[in-house]
Amino acid sequence: MVHPQEVDVIVAGGGPAGCVVAGRLAYSDPNLKVMLIEGGANNRDDPWVYRPGIFVKNMQRDGINDKATFYTDTMSSSFMRGRKSIVPCANILGGGSSINFQMYTRASASDWDDFKTDGWTAKDLLPLMKRLENYQKPSNNDTHGYDGPIAISNGGTITALAQDFLRASDAIGVPFSDDIQDLETSHASEIWAKYINRHTGRRSDAATAYVHSVMDVQNNLFLRTNSRVSRVIFEGDKAVGVAYVPARNRAHQGQTMETIVKARKCVVLSSGTLGTPQILERSGVGAADLLKKMDIKVVSDLPGVGEQYQDHYTTLSIYRVSNESQTLDDFLRGDKDVQRELFQEWEISPEKARLSSNAIDAGFKIRPTEAELKEMGPEFNALWDKYFKDKPDKPVMFGSIVSAAYADHSLLPPGKYITMFQYLEYPASRGKIHIASPNPYVEPSFDSGFMNDKADFAPIRWSYKKTREVARRMDAFRGELTSHHPHFHPGSPAACKDIDIGTAKGMLPNGFTVGIHMGTWHKPGDTYDASKVHEDIKYTEEDDKAIDDWIADHVETTWHSLGTCAMKPREEGGVVDGRLNVFGTKNLKCVDLSICPDNLGTNTYSSALLVGEKGADLVAEDLGLKLRLPHAPVPHAPVPKGVPATQQLR
Numbered sequence: 138m139v140h141p142q143e144v145d146v147i148v149a150g151g152g153p154a155g156c157v158v159a160g161r162l163a164y165s166d167p168n169l170k171v172m173l174i175e176g177g178a179n180n181r182d183d184p185w186v187y188r189p190g191i192f193v194k195n196m197q198r199d200g201i202n203d204k205a206t207f208y209t210d211t212m213s214s215s216f217m218r219g220r221k222s223i224v225p226c227a228n229i230l231g232g233g234s235s236i237n238f239q240m241y242t243r244a245s246a247s248d249w250d251d252f253k254t255d256g257w258t259a260k261d262l263l264p265l266m267k268r269l270e271n272y273q274k275p276s277n278n279d280t281h282g283y284d285g286p287i288a289i290s291n292g293g294t295i296t297a298l299a300q301d302f303l304r305a306s307d308a309i310g311v312p313f314s315d316d317i318q319d320l321e322t323s324h325a326s327e328i329w330a331k332y333i334n335r336h337t338g339r340r341s342d343a344a345t346a347y348v349h350s351v352m353d354v355q356n357n358l359f360l361r362t363n364s365r366v367s368r369v370i371f372e373g374d375k376a377v378g379v380a381y382v383p384a385r386n387r388a389h390q391g392q393t394m395e396t397i398v399k400a401r402k403c404v405v406l407s408s409g410t411l412g413t414p415q416i417l418e419r420s421g422v423g424a425a426d427l428l429k430k431m432d433i434k435v436v437s438d439l440p441g442v443g444e445q446y447q448d449h450y451t452t453l454s455i456y457r458v459s460n461e462s463q464t465l466d467d468f469l470r471g472d473k474d475v476q477r478e479l480f481q482e483w484e485i486s487p488e489k490a491r492l493s494s495n496a497i498d499a500g501f502k503i504r505p506t507e508a509e510l511k512e513m514g515p516e517f518n519a520l521w522d523k524y525f526k527d528k529p530d531k532p533v534m535f536g537s538i539v540s541a542a543y544a545d546h547s548l549l550p551p552g553k554y555i556t557m558f559q560y561l562e563y564p565a566s567r568g569k570i571h572i573a574s575p576n577p578y579v580e581p582s583f584d585s586g587f588m589n590d591k592a593d594f595a596p597i598r599w600s601y602k603k604t605r606e607v608a609r610r611m612d613a614f615r616g617e618l619t620s621h622h623p624h625f626h627p628g629s630p631a632a633c634k635d636i637d638i639g640t641a642k643g644m645l646p647n648g649f650t651v652g653i654h655m656g657t658w659h660k661p662g663d664t665y666d667a668s669k670v671h672e673d674i675k676y677t678e679e680d681d682k683a684i685d686d687w688i689a690d691h692v693e694t695t696w697h698s699l700g701t702c703a704m705k706p707r708e709e710g711g712v713v714d715g716r717l718n719v720f721g722t723k724n725l726k727c728v729d730l731s732i733c734p735d736n737l738g739t740n741t742y743s744s745a746l747l748v749g750e751k752g753a754d755l756v757a758e759d760l761g762l763k764l765r766l767p768h769a770p771v772p773h774a775p776v777p778k779g780v781p782a783t784q785q786l787r
C-alpha cells in the first residue's frame with residue numbers, strides 16, 4: 138500500500154502508549170487516517186518476540202540484536218564508584234512490550250493521586266485500567282477487566298521453586314495473597330502474573346493487541362517501521378507534521394535524508410522517556426539556552442524537557458539450588474537437546490508449555506518494620522517521613538525469584554540456580570537526557586543519575602538482606618554463588634558460602650577436584666540441612682559497607698524509565714498539561730511514560746498502556762470521536778469472554 142503524505146493524526150513511536158493511541162483512534166473511525174511511525178522493525182509474528190521464555194535473548198548486546206537501543210551514561214559517575222550505567226530501551230514495534238520480561242504489576246492508587254492533576258486520580262483511571270485487560274487469573278477484588286486486548290495470566294507453568302519461595306517469604310513475615318495488584322497491597326507475596334495469553338502461550342504485546350488487530354480489519358492505519366522521527370514540523374507554534382529519517386544512516390555518506398508527512402489534526406509523540414525529549418529538543422521545544430547553542434529555532438522555551446529522569450533500580454543475587462530443581466538453566470546455557478524439547482513442547486501445547494512462562498513465577502512487595510527503619514539511617518528515614526509514612530499503599534521494594542540464573546551462562550560454573558531480583562520502586566535519585574546535536578543520528582548526552590541521592594542505598598541494602606533470608610529458608614537452597622554477592626571479608630559470619638558438598642558431588646560424581654581444600658579459594662559449604670531452624674544473619678558496619686560498595690558497583694536499570702516530559706505546571710518545570718498538550722504549542726501531545734511527574738511503584742508496562750488509553754481518550758475528545766469498545770479482535774487470541782476466569786484445570 139502506498140502511504141499518504143498527509144494524514145489526520147501522526148503517532149511518533151510505536152511503544153505500548155503509541156500503539157494504544159494509534160490503534161484506538163484508527164478503530165474508532167475508519168475515515169480517520171492515522172500514521173504510526175516506529176524507529177525499529179515490525180514485530181508481527183516474530184517468533185523471537187512471541188515465545189515468552191526466550192525473552193532474555195533480547196538483552197544480548199552482540200552487535201546483531203537491534204531490538205534494543207543501549208543508552209550509556211556519557212560521564213562516569215562518582216556515585217557508582219566511577220562506573221557508567223547502561224539503560225537498554227526498546228527499538229522495535231510494540232516498544233518495551235515486544236522485548237520486556239512480561240512481569241505484570243500495577244501502580245498503587247496513591248501514585249496516580251500524587252500526580253495532582255484533574256482527571257488522573259486512581260478513581261478516574263480505574264475504568265481505563267479495566268478496559269485494557271483480558272485478565273485470566275482468579276481475582277479477589279473488582280479492579281481487573283476481562284474484555285480488553287491485553288492478556289494477563291500465570292502462563293503455562295509455575296515452578297515448584299516459586300512455591301518454595303512463597304513459603305520461605307511467609308517465614309520471614311511476608312504473607313501470601315491471591316492478588317497484590319489491587320492498587321492497595323504494599324506488603325505481601327503472590328504468584329506473579331505475566332503478560333502471556335494462557336490459551337495461546339504467546340506474549341501479549343501492545344502492537345499485536347492494538348495495531349495489528351486493527352490493520353487486519355481496516356485500512357486507515359498506516360504503519361511505517363524502521364523510520365526514526367527526527368523532528369516535528371511547526372507552522373508558528375502549531376504542529377503540522379513530522380520529518381523522519383531511515384533508522385540506519387548507512388546511505389548518502391552520513392547526510393540525513395528526511396521525509397515529511399503532514400498531520401491535518403494533531404501530532405502525538407510516543408517515543409518513550411528517552412526518545413520523546415530528544416524529538417522535542419530537535420524540534421525547538423526545550424531549554425532555550427541549549428537550543429540556541431545548537432542553532433535550533435526556539436518554538437517553546439521549556440527547561441523541563443529531558444530533566445527529572447527516573448527509573449527503578451535493580452540489584453540481583455544468585456543462589457545455588459538442588460540438582461532436582463526445575464530451572465531454565467540448561468535451556469539458557471544452550472543445551473541443544475533441552476532447547477529442542479522445550480521448543481517442541483511449546484509448539485505442541487503452548488497452553489501448558491514451560492516456555493509459555495518467563496520463569497518469574499513469584500514475588501513480593503515489602504515495607505520495612507519500625508525496627509528495620511531504625512537501622513536504615515537518617516537519609517532514608519527523612520525520605521520515609523516525606524514519601525511513604527502516610528501512604529500505606531506504597532511498597533518500598535519489590536522482590537522476585539527467577540527459576541534460573543539471570544546471567545551470562547558462559548561465565549558461570551555448571552549447576553542450577555535461582556536469581557533474586559531486588560527492585561527499588563521510588564528512588565530519590567534523578568537523571569537527565571539532552572540532545573548533543575540537531576542530527577538525529579548523534580548520541581544524546583545522558584546521565585542516568587543512578588544513586589546520586591544517598592537515601593537510595595539503605596532500602597537496597599535492606600532488601601538484599603531480606604531476599605537472602607528468603608533464599609536460605611528455601612528447601613531447594615544449596616548455597617550462594619559468591620561472584621554475584623557482596624564481597625564480605627572472608628572472616629565475617631556474613632560471608633557467603635558457595636555450593637554445598639552434597640550438591641557438588643551429585644553434579645560431578647567423578648570429579649577429582651570436587652571438595653578439595655585450598656584456604657579461602659576452595660571451601661565448599663557444609664551439607665545443607667533443609668530442616669534447620671534459621672537465625673537471621675547479623676551484619677556489622679563493615680559488612681554493610683561491603684553491601685553498599687556492591688550496590689554502587691552493580692546497581693542497574695529496571696528498564697522502567699519515566700519522567701522526562703513531566704505533566705505539571707509550566708512554572709514548576711512541566712512540559713505537558715493535564716490534557717497532555719505540550720506547553721507553548723498547538724496540536725502537539727506527548728503520550729508515553731515521559732509524562733509522569735513522579736514515580737510509579739510498578740513494572741511499568743501496565744502504566745504505559747494506561748497512559749496510552751488516557752491519551753487516546755483525550756485525543757478522541759479533541760477530535761469529537763467516541764472510542765469503539767471492545768477493541769478489534771487480537772490476532773491469534775481467542776476473543777475474550779468478558780467474564781472473570783475461574784480456577785480452571787487444564
Ligand SMILES: Cc1cc2nc3c(=O)[nH]c(=O)nc-3n(C[C@H](O)[C@H](O)[C@H](O)COP(=O)(O)OP(=O)(O)OC[C@H]3O[C@@H](n4cnc5c(N)ncnc54)[C@H](O)[C@@H]3O)c2cc1C
Nearest residue numbers: 150152154176232233237238239240366409412730740742
Ligand atoms: C528490557 C526491558 C524489560 C522490561 N520488563 C518489564 C516487565 O517485565 N514488566 C513491565 O511491566 N514492564 C517492563 N518493562 C518496561 C515497559 O516495557 C516500559 O515501561 C514500556 O514499554 C514503556 O512504554 P512507552 O510507550 O512509554 O515507551 P517504549 O516502550 O520505550 O516505546 C517507545 C517506542 O518509540 C520508538 N522510538 C524511539 N525514538 C523514536 C524516534 N525518534 N522515532 C520513531 N520511533 C522512536 C522505540 O523504538 C519504541 O518502540 C521492560 C522494559 C524493557 C526495555
